[in-house]
Amino acid sequence: MDSPACILELLGLLVYVGAWLCALGSTILPQWLTKSTSLLPTESYGLGLWETCVVQDIGGMECRSYDSLLGLSSDLKLARISMCTALAVGLLGIVVAVPGLHLINSCKDYKGHRTKRTLTIIGGVLGMMSGVLCLVPVSYVAHLAVMHFFDEKVPEVVPRWEFGDALFCGWAAGFLLVVAGLIMVTSTWCSQAEHHPAPQRRCRAKRDRDLRKRSEYV
Numbered sequence: 001m002d003s004p005a006c007i008l009e010l011l012g013l014l015v016y017v018g019a020w021l022c023a024l025g026s027t028i029l030p031q032w033l034t035k036s037t038s039l040l041p042t043e044s045y046g047l048g049l050w051e052t053c054v055v056q057d058i059g060g061m062e063c064r065s066y067d068s069l070l071g072l073s074s075d076l077k078l079a080r081i082s083m084c085t086a087l088a089v090g091l092l093g094i095v096v097a098v099p100g101l102h103l104i105n106s107c108k109d110y111k112g113h114r115t116k117r118t119l120t121i122i123g124g125v126l127g128m129m130s131g132v133l134c135l136v137p138v139s140y141v142a143h144l145a146v147m148h149f150f151d152e153k154v155p156e157v158v159p160r161w162e163f164g165d166a167l168f169c170g171w172a173a174g175f176l177l178v179v180a181g182l183i184m185v186t187s188t189w190c191s192q193a194e195h196h197p198a199p200q201r202r203c204r205a206k207r208d209r210d211l212r213k214r215s216e217y218v
Contacts, residue, residue: 005187009101009120012183016097016127019176020090023134026173027083030063031164033145046164049080075144079137083170090130090177097123097184117188124184131177138170 030048037043046053053063066072072080098104100119142163149160 006102008183008187010103012124012180012187013094013097013101015176015183016090016094016123016180019127019131019173019180020087020094022169022176023083023086023090023130023173026134026138026166026170027087029164029166029169032079032141032166033161034164035159035161037159047161048166049076049083075141079141082133082137086130086133086174086177089126089133093123093126093130093181096126120184120188124181124188127181127184128178129181131174131179131181134170134177135174138167138174142167 027049030051030053031046032049033047035045035047042057044055046055051063051065053061055061069077096119100116100123102116104116145161145163148154149162154160
């Protein structure tokens with residue numbers, strides 16, 4: 001296995017793991033949306049998938065989990081399901097992609113190489129699927145926040161929700177998951193190109209042996 005393909009595999013896996021951890025942080029963080037009021041300038045509010053928090057300027061933060069799953073809004077339910085699915089698909093992709101690395105000493109024969117290539121492709125595709133599943137809820141929640149922010153029916157004195165740190169973390173995670181999947185799939189193309197000349201060399205060597213045998217016979 002040539003070094004460029006190995007480097008691509010390792011780079012893709014490292015980006016994959018980092019993006020998955022970023023998606024996990026985005027799911028856990030309670031700052032999907034933030035809001036501050038002029039009446040209480042020392043306090044700000046954070047809205048997450050699992051809890052809401054009140055943050056004070058002096059450094060204190062108090063969070064409270066949602067009382068009921070049925071009482072959640074449809075956008076939060078969708079975000080929960082999508083993010084949890086994205087994490088599950090991404091973790092499955094990592095588990096599948098690791099045995100496909102050519103640095104792992106297993107399945108070194110020709111059929112084993114095809115198996116490793118298949119595992120790497122499946123892991124890369126699962127990574128891209130995980131990235132899309134991560135981008136959908138983040139973008140949807142951001143879209144709703146923008147729509148509510150510029151809603152003319154709401155008086156200007158009413159505070160509005162704005163983008164929180166978890167949204168930006170989710171965007172970065174989704175983008176990096178897609179990039180990691182593309183890198184891993186690209187690494188299989190490189191490895192396939194490297195293994196094509198081998199049968200040609202074997203055929204050329206066989207032809208040379210046949211020619212030598214014929215010359216010796218003559």
